[in-house]
Amino acid sequence: MPGMDTSTLSHDADAAPAEKPSVASGESTSRNLALVPIREIGSRYRPQILWHLLQLEPADRYLRFGYNATDEQIRHYVEGLDFERDQFFGIFNRKLELIAMAHLAHPRDTTEPGYTEFGASVSQHARGRGYGTLLFERAALHTINRGVDTLYIQSLSENAAMLHIAQKAGAQIERAGAESEAYLRLPEANFRTRLDQFLADHVGHVDYWLKSEASTLRDVLTSNRSDDAPAKADERN
Ligand SMILES: CC(C)(COP(=O)(O)OP(=O)(O)OC[C@H]1O[C@@H](n2cnc3c(N)ncnc32)[C@H](O)[C@@H]1OP(=O)(O)O)[C@@H](O)C(=O)NCCC(=O)NCCS
Numbered sequence: 001m002p003g004m005d006t007s008t009l010s011h012d013a014d015a016a017p018a019e020k021p022s023v024a025s026g027e028s029t030s031r032n033l034a035l036v037p038i039r040e041i042g043s044r045y046r047p048q049i050l051w052h053l054l055q056l057e058p059a060d061r062y063l064r065f066g067y068n069a070t071d072e073q074i075r076h077y078v079e080g081l082d083f084e085r086d087q088f089f090g091i092f093n094r095k096l097e098l099i100a101m102a103h104l105a106h107p108r109d110t111t112e113p114g115y116t117e118f119g120a121s122v123s124q125h126a127r128g129r130g131y132g133t134l135l136f137e138r139a140a141l142h143t144i145n146r147g148v149d150t151l152y153i154q155s156l157s158e159n160a161a162m163l164h165i166a167q168k169a170g171a172q173i174e175r176a177g178a179e180s181e182a183y184l185r186l187p188e189a190n191f192r193t194r195l196d197q198f199l200a201d202h203v204g205h206v207d208y209w210l211k212s213e214a215s216t217l218r219d220v221l222t223s224n225r226s227d228d229a230p231a232k233a234d235e236r237n
Helices: 030-035 043-054 058-065 071-079 131-145 160-168 191-236
Strands: 087-092 098-105 116-122 150-156 172-176 179-185
Touching: 043 071, 043 087, 043 098, 058 071, 058 116, 058 150, 087 131, 087 191, 098 131, 116 131, 131 150, 131 160, 131 191, 150 160, 160 172, 160 179
Parallel strands: 116 150
Antiparallel strands: 087 098, 098 116, 150 179, 172 179
16 A cells, blocks of 8 residues: 555554654654554453553543542443444554553534544553554544544643643643643644545554464464473373
């Protein structure tokens, strides 16, 4: 496919830092988005989403949800996710564990002025590699292509990393005590934004498929090795 760097398809999300992009720079996002495959995930990923959120430390749960979410509250939240209206994106490691995710809550009616709300979390060990920024860029791209002109973030004012990502992208931050709101005004969709989304989606799907094939192969090899073990022991006896 023109413009697609296939050498990035087997990116190991556990291993390498991502190139740090900037929405505000006005650069094309397609190359950055292809560097770390991000996959849109549907309702069958509810268990992985639950697993990912449950492994967040208490302080991160506080930043993500705005309160000290218990396991039970997180379970309830995940059960209630609306996969029809909203979109979810994930970054998976080689073991197909969900190590970063974003939730885009879209307005119910796109003919009315409204905004898409962004929420994200990155597993502790994978922070600082640009995944949060990339998820934000991907969210902006999908929001543009949906015809929504604003990406909105509600965040605790102490959440310096999240507010930094939003500000870096050109969002306007409104601080009101312990809470802050960020508004990123978006341009209209065009051929380029649709193509960027198409490429990014494709890369995410191919990467996931490759990882899942590799994982199946590893399982087969492991089970063959353990099947062989008694036979080898018999040969020795
Ligand atoms: C917010 C979060 C998603 C960021 O994920 P991440 O993958 O570490 O983000 P990135 O690596 O893309 O970028 C982090 C940026 O914040 C900056 N940053 C991190 N901590 C910071 C701090 N205390 N003060 C200022 N900037 C900070 C980093 O330097 C980096 O900026 P740079 O790209 O310009 O160098 C992650 O920290 C997280 O999951 N937090 C817990 C849940 C949460 O707060 N979710 C957001 C609420 S919606």
